[in-house]
Amino acid sequence: MTRFPLFLLTLFLAVLTSCEHHEEKEHDEDPALDDDIRYEVIQVGASRPTRELNLPGELESYYExxxxxxxxxxxxxxxxxxxxxxxxxxxxxxxxxxxxxxxxxxxxxxxxxxxxxxxxxxxxxxxxxxxxxxxxxxxxxxxxxxxxxxxxxxxxxxxxxxxxxxxxxxxxxxxxxxxxxxxxxxxRLSPGAFVGPGGQNTIPILKIKQLDRLRLRVAVPEAYLGDIHPGSPVQFSVRSFPDRTFTGHINRISNAVRPETRSELIEIDIANQKEVLKPGMYASARLPVSQTQEGSLYVPKSALVNTMDRSYVIRMENGKARRVTVQKGDDVIGEVQVFGELKAGDLILKTASEEIPDGAALNVQPAGK
Structure with missing residues (x-):
């Protein structure tokens, strides 16, 4: 009779010891990433001082x-x-x-x-x-x-x-x-359709856009806002006509810097009487700037993560990953120009991913080793 309770006591202690050992093991392990994975890091490089800023934008109808x-x-x-x-x-x-x-x-x-x-x-x-x-x-x-x-x-x-x-x-x-x-x-609709309150009132009958006058919206990085003035000419190109250059003028400046991208929105009016350009076309605008103190920053395209609400790179700070919001600029072969809270010499992941959480501890090594 006395051996059976002693057996139960021994079994309980063994299970308790095993659980404590398992918890200590889980506590020691990194819950997010595998210690065996090593991530390649590179230094952010600066190019020569720029006198022309290339920024992406999208053509829109002046009225729609x-x-x-x-x-x-x-x-x-x-x-x-x-x-x-x-x-x-x-x-x-x-x-x-x-x-x-x-x-x-x-x-x-x-x-x-x-x-x-x-x-x-x-x-x-x-x-x-x-x-x-x-x-x-x-x-x-x-x-x-x-x-x-x-x-x-x-x-x-x-x-x-x-x-x-x-x-x-x-x-x-x-x-x-x-x-x-x-x-x-x-x-969207055809003859016979019921429209108005109580019917298909959320569906427009027709959609109309103006073509003879367009507007180009471009987000200018904060560092170059001193060079942006109303009336300044802006040249841009579109992918549909790679050998042609179009010209517009800065007509409106938002006068407000977006905190998420550290940029200011400007609008460029474009006369399009021949209706060669179409709303929705991707455009690359070239803005003349006078900044000569420092160069532009370029990172590999693989280091840039694009989400629905922002673009960012992952910078290493004291062995931990930190997401840094940036704005994209000009594209070159294999690299992209970025603007944000980065400086030349910062260590960033060569290949970034949304699956790497902010603040995660990573094992890193210089790229190419």
Missing amino acids: TDLLPRVSSYVKALHVDIGDKVVKGQVLAELEAPELTANLTEAFSKVKAAEAVYETSKATYQRVLRASRTLGAISPVDLDGGRTKAISDSLGVVAAQAHYASVQQLVSYLQITAPFTGVITDR
Whole structure:
């Protein structure tokens, strides 16, 4: 009888010792990365001082909008399709709403009825007014009553006309017109579709973009903001025409530095009368700068991690990985220009990845060894 509890006690102590040993082993191991992996690091290099800044950007329409219905209705007819050029005021689509047409007829009839009532009360008041010139023929109370009735009926005409104008405005919404000259870039619906509140109101009937005037948005690094001035010419190129150079001028500066990229947004207006350039094209803008104190920083393309919200490199600080947000500049063979809280000589991972957590302890070695 005494041996059985002793056996259980011995088994419990053995299990407890094994758990403690396992916990100590887990505590000693790095939970994120394998100690056997060694990551290659390189030094950030600086090129010669730059006098021309190459920055990426994307062409956008100066005006672009989705055309949505303002009233509940059905699509009666579409007069344009994708790729059609339109002018301002052109009728693009027709909608139908029988209840609105009926309301317009009703409102018009109420205007005519109110006008008839007013004409009657006005004529009555005028007769009473003429009769009141004969002493004792009309009492002052009847004269005031006739005048009040005529004024009230005149206000009824004004109210009926205002109601008719509001319904008429709603009926005018049954025609979708072009708000500016441009081209139709998308058509989502077809005749017979119900649009407006309660229907497919979140889907635009048409999408229109302006082509003869574009804008190019470029994010300029903080270090070069002193060289950016409104009206300065900017040359840029697009991949579709690698042998051509286009010119625009800086028209707007945001005057606010984005903290996540340490850059300021500028807009360049571009005349595009021949419509050679298209919205959405990737552009490489060349901005003349006068900075000569220090060179630009370049890193291998493999060292740059691009996510949905930012781009960054992984810098080694006291044996730990630190993500440093950067902005991309000019691309060269195998390397990319970066701007951010980096300096020449910083050690960064030659091949970075999103799977390396910020603050992770890494075993590193110089690249090529």
